[in-house]
Amino acid sequence: MQKLLIIFAAAALVSCGNSPTLNGKDSTGTNETHADEHGHGEETVELTEAQARTVGLQTAAIENRSLSGAIKVNGMLDVPPQQMLSVSTPFGGILRNTQLLEGYWVKKGQVIAEMEHPDYIQLQQDYLEAKAQFGFLEQELERQQELSKENVTARKTLQKTEAEHRALKVRIEGLRQKLLLMNIHVATLEKGTIVRAIPVLAPISGYVTKVNANIGKFVSANESMFEIVDTEHLHAELTVFEKDIPRLKIGRKVRFVLSNETKERTATVHLIGREIDSDRTIRVHCHLDKEDKEMMPGTYLKAWVETGAMEVPSLPDEAIVMEGGKYYVFLAQEEPHHFKRLEISTGVSGNGYTEVRLPEETPAGAKFAVKGAGDLMAAMMNAGEAGHAH
Missing domain, CATH: 2.40.50.100 (RNA polymerase II/Efflux pump adaptor protein, barrel-sandwich hybrid domain)
Structure with a gap:
């Protein structure tokens, strides 16, 4: 009898090692994360039918939507030579x-x-x-x-x-x-x-x-x-990353705030550089809409360059989950309530939708969790913590 109790206890410890939790509650049976032969996670998670109903899980495909937004960039005040x-x-x-x-x-x-x-x-x-x-x-x-x-x-x-x-x-x-x-x-x-x-x-x-x-x-x-x-002819010199170059146009409006102020000022894109620096950025020259000789050259600033409306692939904001400084979506698999986590990059946002850039290998017509994505991330993270605990 004593030997049987020891065997049952060992079996219980093994079974709980891979049991993820959903919103802090233990899940039963079917939702799990998988690992390859080297022990690395495959970025997958599965919910039971009951769990899917609880979180209101819904899926949808990416749609092209007309979004207008702004590119957030850094820069500094400068003067012409x-x-x-x-x-x-x-x-x-x-x-x-x-x-x-x-x-x-x-x-x-x-x-x-x-x-x-x-x-x-x-x-x-x-x-x-x-x-x-x-x-x-x-x-x-x-x-x-x-x-x-x-x-x-x-x-x-x-x-x-x-x-x-x-x-x-x-x-x-x-x-x-x-x-x-x-x-x-x-x-x-x-x-x-x-x-x-x-x-x-x-x-x-x-x-x-x-x-x-x-x-x-x-x-x-x-x-x-x-x-x-001569500070009466200051301009804003912005540093824009290579990926955002196609969204720039001369004449676009720019909103910026100096590092030593909270007041928002405006400028207009006047020139766009034609050479990409070693850090994969270009220089964008902007004329200030209102001159102010009290401003000092060399002052750092944060700016938002208006990009105008354009058709871009997008998902609802709640379909995108941020974790560890990275953005993720959950790709629906063939099995019901089975999802694979994909790292993505984002673009412009507006009206509750955000532009998404998927990995090239993403299948056409794929569907993603648009409701319950946060719960899927929580289940995956809890499973990882449980796996490390035992």
């Missing part, structure tokens, strides 16, 4: 004065710094001397031309004077252009006023984002001293 400028001078010098700090707003043409160097004075001196010499050469040229008409002077002398006149004229124009690059007023200089410091002007209106030089520092030619960004 022509709106982000580095300020430098074409001539090296010592920074003698500036009031700029990061965050200051400056206006185009505003004096933002002053530079000094002996070369600046020498250049102005060279220009004035060349101008004085040019006046003399013009008079000499006129005299040689008159003498040439009367055959008093040799033709060679006239040609030499003309060449010297042309060369000096070119030199004066070259010096003049250099002075303009240094923001020196040539008209004032020609009156005899030589300045020792040259102004540095803001090339655009915007915010100062970087200050790379301090007073007293020698700044080399073309070395960046300041960086200025």
Whole structure:
């Protein structure tokens, strides 16, 4: 008698090892998950007739429906290259004065710094001397031309004077252009006023984002001293995954929220990139519907790109179950109330339906659990926990 009790107890432990539960209650007999010879689950589950009635189990095939939705993407605020400028001078010098700090707003043409160097004075001196010499050469040229008409002077002398006149004229124009690059007023200089410091002007209106030089520092030619960004022309640069590219169109509306705000803003798709990056994404350039110079470039954002209505294969939302960060549906098998779990990817949603993308091997005309899918998932998970417990 004692040996029979031990055998019955062992048999009970073996039988409960594969008994799944439904909604926390023990199921009897027929609902089960199957495992292959290696012990891996085949992703199948079966309910009894009574259990199917209890959960209101229903199946249906996938249907094409007209759904409109939005693609959720990430991005950042950016500015066009022509709106982000580095300020430098074409001539090296010592920074003698500036009031700029990061965050200051400056206006185009505003004096933002002053530079000094002996070369600046020498250049102005060279220009004035060349101008004085040019006046003399013009008079000499006129005299040689008159003498040439009367055959008093040799033709060679006239040609030499003309060449010297042309060369000096070119030199004066070259010096003049250099002075303009240094923001020196040539008209004032020609009156005899030589300045020792040259102004540095803001090339655009915007915010100062970087200050790379301090007073007293020698700044080399073309070395960046300041960086200025015009935030009035910010745009949203979105990162969109390759699979969503076909759903993008120029002119689509975009809703976005900055990482440091809760206010929703809008933009419009302006350009769609033509090169897929190594992470299988493309860049989408969007123009803001309302400019705001208080926004800062580099701010991260979350966005929703409207996709418009289109015909897509879809199932009711309740047919799709999420588990472990993945989406699943339950494919009906030939046996009654026998289902196989399939991992899928989803697309747009609307009006209680969601676009589904099935594995390629899914048979045509297949039916799926559209009511009771959550209970099927619970039965499968409970069966797995029971299997690990014994």
